[in-house]
């Protein structure tokens with residue numbers, strides 16, 4: 001089980017660059033932590049939204065509808081939890097926040113965040129990656145730049161490759 | 173065939189670099205076993221019972237002769253000189269050393285191939301009709317669409333960690349040779365009154381532990397929405413598919429749990445937001461995909477040559493047998509598609525040696541524009557053979573041991589690697605196939621039986637598609653012993669159905685006798701010209717049961 005004490009991520013990659021993180025993460029679903037600023041469970045945050053030192057984290061099974069999105073619009077940042085790296089729901093949540101609901105603030109991946117997911121995460125709109133403690137920064141930065149081309153549009157590029165090819169007159 | 177441009181090439185090259193890095197980190201301990209697992213799987217690498225297995229993608233079954241030669245040389249250099257064509261139109265190597273896999277992937281990239289997403293909980297290789305582009309009953313060539321789907325699904329950032337694997341099959345013909353009803357998503361391309369391509373989208377079919385026939389989610393999707401609609405389907409699955417139980421994680425369970433109406437409602441609600449978005453196809457995009465699949469420059473075959481071929485066929489009984497069973501009509505007069513049988517007793521179903529691969533590559537160049545197709549029945553196809561070359565090809569195939577005139581008969585067994593190779597197996601499957609091929613080798617008997625699909629899987633995972641065999645055989649484990657369960661009445665084509673279990677399972681030695689009894693009931697009960705499947709459907713399972721368990 002994750003530590004119940006609020007912790008500050010050891011390594012945060014913000015837009016690809018390492019950053020010292022100031023936000024504590026609390027997984028305590030019962031009560032708000034003392035620390036500020038802190039990322040807290042969505043349910044707690046919804047009742048304490050006016051506290052600008054708090055931001056929510058979303059469990060991977062969050063039902064993200066327009067009502068919730070409206071609430072989240074004012075969040076100073078939003079974290080999405082990966083309870084296991086094999087749980088791919090967070091990718092969809094991030095894309096929906098960015099592409100459907102137009103959220104502009106930081107979207108942070110927390111939990112089981114491993115080097116080899118980062119490329120996909122960044123394409124889905126995560127711009128802050130709180131790596132799991134054992135992950136190495138240099139591996140992470142290399143993995144982020146693994147691909148220079150992608151077939152699908154994503155949060156990073158609005159154009160499908162088939163369209164780009166036509167635009168460039170390169171469809172041989 | 174599809175040819176890579178710089179973008180495609182860059183992507184597969186970068187993929188090799190990425191996997192080389194991942195392998196290095198795995199070997200030096202930075203990457204744990206569990207964490208490496210999905211990464212290696214999504215590059216086709218399994219860790220199996222006796223050795224690793226590498227599954228190489230053959231997108232919708234299309235191979236060039238150069239690619240086939242490269243597969244031959246890879247199998248020789250990194251493996252034991254042979255490969256196995258699977259029921260999903262892929263090629264599997266059974267004995268590569270783990271550390272060499274990045275090199276193998278590098279060699280594949282040089283000939284525009286890869287092993288991306290051939291395993292793991294992601295969108296797998298899209299499969300299709302082995303007679304795509306040449307079938308007389310085709311309304312739309314599925315290959316350009318398959319290629320568009322391949323690109324859309326390759327390294328899709330949102331769908332690399334789905335609840336479970338996800339398989340898509342596409343047909344554009346009036347008879348379904350791609351088994352679209354037993355895929356997570358099955359697509360049928362058809363034309364409306366205006367001649368526009370529409371897509372029937374099926375979801376929730378599949379084999380495995382809980383076999384199901386897919387339901388229609390949408391009947392008449394306009395072609396330009398194909399990718400956005402697929403994205404909506406997979407997104408709904410990614411969000412709502414079960415993740416708590418591996419055996420309940422396929423989309424079929426979700427579709428069943430929600431009911432097709434509710435599933436459709438969710439997909440449509442999702443699609444509302446994606447529709448007309450940047451993945452909407454345009455005429456120019458589809459045209460560009462189609463330019464990769466031009467009609468080959470077929471020389472005309474004269475009427476005299478066609479007549480001469482018909483004449484030979486009538487005079488030579490052996491040739492006639494071959495043509496009847498292994499040769500398929502072509503949309504162009506004077507041309508035929510020829511199926512190369514990979515079902516011969518010396519080798520497991522679907523196995524091909526490196527020497528044979530090279531020989532087939534030569535034949536493809538000599539007789540069929542340098543292209544080879546892989547079928548889900550684990551055979552190969554040369555799709556464009558002029559009839560005046562038929563005899564020469566037939567003789568060459570005979571020398572290669574690939575002219576067995578038994579395609580579509582009981583002898584043309586679909587069979588997974590089973591307990592001889594696969595770590596998940598309950599029982600061996602290849603020896604069962606071989607015992608049956610030995611027992612039922614008399615050609616006249618096989619022909620008398622007519623079209624008969626016999627499919628064998630070594631476990632519930634159903635890689636050998638046993639549920640949709642007219643006769644299905646499944647390896648089961650009873651207290652550590654190998655037993656075999658027989659089912660009847662499955663079918664993977666248009667009127668798809670799932671086989672029904674005959675009764676208690678059998679010892680390995682008894683399987684040929686059991687099948688023999690089943691066949692006898694058929695032969696005694698059939699009406700004139702009735703296929704096994706039709707007889708079964710008419711008389712039901714009871715008479716078979718009574719005979720077998722008498």
Ligand code: SF4
Nearest residue numbers: 588594597630631635
């Ligand atoms: S059906 Fe089972 S035994 Fe056969 S290849 Fe698949 S997993 Fe292995």
